[in-house]
Amino acid sequence: xxxxxxxxxxxxxxxxxxxxxxxxxxxxxxxxxxxxxxxxxxxxxxxxxxxxxxxxxxxxxxxxxxxxxxxxxxxxxxxxxxxxxxxxxxxxxxxxxxxxxxxxxxxxxxxxxxxxxxxxxxxxxxxxxxxxxxxxxxxxxxxxxxxxxxxxxxxxxx
Amino acid sequence: xxxxxxxxxxxxxxxxxxxxxxxxxxxxxxxxxxxxxxxxxxxxxxxxxxxxxxxxxxxxxxxxxxxxxxxxxxxxxxxxxxxxxxxxxxxxxxxxxxxxxxxxxxxxxxxxxxxxxxxxxxxxxxxxxxxxxxxxxxxxxxxxxxxxxxxxxxxxxxxxxxxxxxxxxxxxxxxxxxxxxxxxxxxxxxxxxxxxxxxxxxxxxxxxxxxxxxxxxxxxxxxxxxxxxxxxxxxxxxxxxxxxxxxxxxxxxxxxxxxxxxxxxxxxxxxxxxxxxxxxxxxxxxxxxxxxxxxxxxxxxxxxxxxxxxxxxxxxxxxxxxxxxxxxxxxxxxxxxxxxxxxxxxxxxxxxxxxxxxxxxxxxxxxxxxxxxxxxxxxxxxxxxxxxxxxxxxxxxxxxxxxxxxxxxxxxxx
Numbered sequence: 001x002x003x004x005x006x007x008x009x010x011x012x013x014x015x016x017x018x019x020x021x022x023x024x025x026x027x028x029x030x031x032x033x034x035x036x037x038x039x040x041x042x043x044x045x046x047x048x049x050x051x052x053x054x055x056x057x058x059x060x061x062x063x064x065x066x067x068x069x070x071x072x073x074x075x076x077x078x079x080x081x082x083x084x085x086x087x088x089x090x091x092x093x094x095x096x097x098x099x100x101x102x103x104x105x106x107x108x109x110x111x112x113x114x115x116x117x118x119x120x121x122x123x124x125x126x127x128x129x130x131x132x133x134x135x136x137x138x139x140x141x142x143x144x145x146x147x148x149x150x151x152x153x154x155x156x157x158x
Numbered sequence: 159x160x161x162x163x164x165x166x167x168x169x170x171x172x173x174x175x176x177x178x179x180x181x182x183x184x185x186x187x188x189x190x191x192x193x194x195x196x197x198x199x200x201x202x203x204x205x206x207x208x209x210x211x212x213x214x215x216x217x218x219x220x221x222x223x224x225x226x227x228x229x230x231x232x233x234x235x236x237x238x239x240x241x242x243x244x245x246x247x248x249x250x251x252x253x254x255x256x257x258x259x260x261x262x263x264x265x266x267x268x269x270x271x272x273x274x275x276x277x278x279x280x281x282x283x284x285x286x287x288x289x290x291x292x293x294x295x296x297x298x299x300x301x302x303x304x305x306x307x308x309x310x311x312x313x314x315x316x317x318x319x320x321x322x323x324x325x326x327x328x329x330x331x332x333x334x335x336x337x338x339x340x341x342x343x344x345x346x347x348x349x350x351x352x353x354x355x356x357x358x359x360x361x362x363x364x365x366x367x368x369x370x371x372x373x374x375x376x377x378x379x380x381x382x383x384x385x386x387x388x389x390x391x392x393x394x395x396x397x398x399x400x401x402x403x404x405x406x407x408x409x410x411x412x413x414x415x416x417x418x419x420x421x422x423x424x425x426x427x428x429x430x431x432x433x434x435x436x437x438x439x440x441x442x443x444x445x446x447x448x449x450x451x452x453x454x455x456x457x458x459x460x461x462x463x464x465x466x467x468x469x470x471x472x473x474x475x476x477x478x479x480x481x482x483x484x485x486x487x488x489x490x491x492x493x494x495x496x497x498x499x500x501x502x503x504x505x506x507x508x509x510x511x512x513x514x515x516x517x518x519x520x521x522x523x524x525x526x527x528x529x530x531x532x533x534x535x536x537x538x539x540x541x542x543x544x545x546x547x548x549x550x551x552x553x554x555x556x557x558x559x560x561x562x563x564x565x566x567x568x569x570x571x572x
Contacts, residue, residue, distance in 0.1 A: 109533050109553070112504065124431075141454075143427040
């Protein structure tokens with residue numbers, strides 16, 4: 001009985017120690033603020049949707065990459081304003097991305113966020129922005145290739 | 159220290175550690191909030207859609223047939239209405255899915271579709287399957303044999319039980335033909351194939367499925383029309399590159415991809431969610447399209463026409479600005495054209511239209527249709543006996559979608 005109680009207490013304590021991934025609300029101005037927050041270190045901002053098969057492939061690619069690379073931060077933004085936070089956590093966790101910074105579109109008229117992010121973005125996905133430590137931005141519309149990623153990683157490693 | 163004391167001490171220590179963790183977590187969040195970057199919206203982000211989230215419309219023998227897909231308190235349903243006076247008044251809505259528990263996955267850009275063959279009317283839509291990739295399920299279908307008065311669950315046109323979507327359907331006096339996208343044979347990353355089936359008995363039975371194009375865009379709506387001689391044309395977004403293309407299923411059920419419509423050479427591995435509009439002039443037998451591209455150099459919506467049944471196309475004429483996204487068009491019996499499209503403004507999607515009186519050579523100044531509405535998108539255009547009907551949906555701040563319509567008489571635009 002005592003042993004069981006101990007096991008239960010330890011399990012409760014350990015579960016309390018695990019921090020739940022925070023899902024931030026992405027509104028007008030968030031894109032600029034993310035850039036402000038991360039300047040000085042290379043990072044990627046990736047926009048995705050659960051309905052986008054290419055996005056799933058790209059999330060998978062990033063999940064695998066982050067296992068071996070730690071030189072950059074990944075920030076993910078779900079464009080599904082209707083998606084519950086738990087679903088976003090589950091989806092990201094399925095790609096081992098449970099520890100990355102996560103955001104979700106939180107405006108009623110999500111298309112206004114397209115303009116806020118990029119005047120020439122009309123919602124095509126995936127969309128990825130690569131920033132180096134000098135905050136130089138490279139835009140990649142569509143599935144990012146491993147070659148593009150490798151080139152960027154080589155560049156930021158210099 | 160006896161065993162009991164030891165256990166008490168251990169539990170106390172663990173609780174202290176847990177308490178410290180909770181304190182540390184709270185402290186980290188407080189620290190984050192005082193840094194230059196603040197989390198702007200603390201309230202829930204979730205915006206659930208409700209109201210009219212899917213529309214399709216056909217004009218057959220001077221009757222407008224309207225199919226509206228609705229979400230009410232999380233429940234999906236499909237409603238049929240008709241109009242004998244070119245959209246001035248509409249019949250009472252009839253719930254085509256009454257008594258059916260439909261878990262649908264329709265939305266603007268992947269709308270439920272209908273087709274008319276005499277008194278037979280068929281509707282199809284994508285079902286929702288929780289846990290499946292993208293929660294996408296097999297198509298479902300209902301049919302009416304009495305001009306839309308009563309509806310029954312109908313045979314599924316697909317002979318493969320995976321998810322199907324992005325339907326386009328049309329009917330004539332002899333048959334109803336349907337195309338859709340599915341991934342029964344995957345060719346390349348994230349692509350789907352364009353499939354076809356037809357029915358000669360108003361949706362009671364369907365032909366063996368034919369693959370028209372093995373590799374297409376996975377998420378763009380298709381548009382399909384019969385011409386007067388019974389040829390079935392499909393406008394769809396191809397792959398490699400992701401430009402639009404037109405193909406034809408002839409009366410012998412043979413497929414031919416006719417040509418690319420707008421050679422922008424948009425090489426895009428992703429999900430554009432944008433199809434096009436297609437209309438056939440009755441008298442001139444001229445084909446008209448609106449297509450959209452995301453190519454950085456040509457971003458926007460374009461009009462093109464063909465005088466040789468889709469084998470070659472005119473030079474694209476841009477409609478609106480680069481912010482134009484979803485479009486449609488129609489041509490009346492006199493060759494007047496109306497094109498409508500939405501564009502992204504600072505306050506959200508808005509709908510505008512333009513008119514051409516010379517077979518698409520020149521277009522009028524675009525006129526705003528959606529007024530002060532926000533989230534007004536995905537216009538559809540129908541040519542009628544007298545004038546045009548433009549339909550679109552708009553969204554209010556609570557995420558409630560509403561159907562809007564406007565009657566436009568040819569020759570009124572400046």
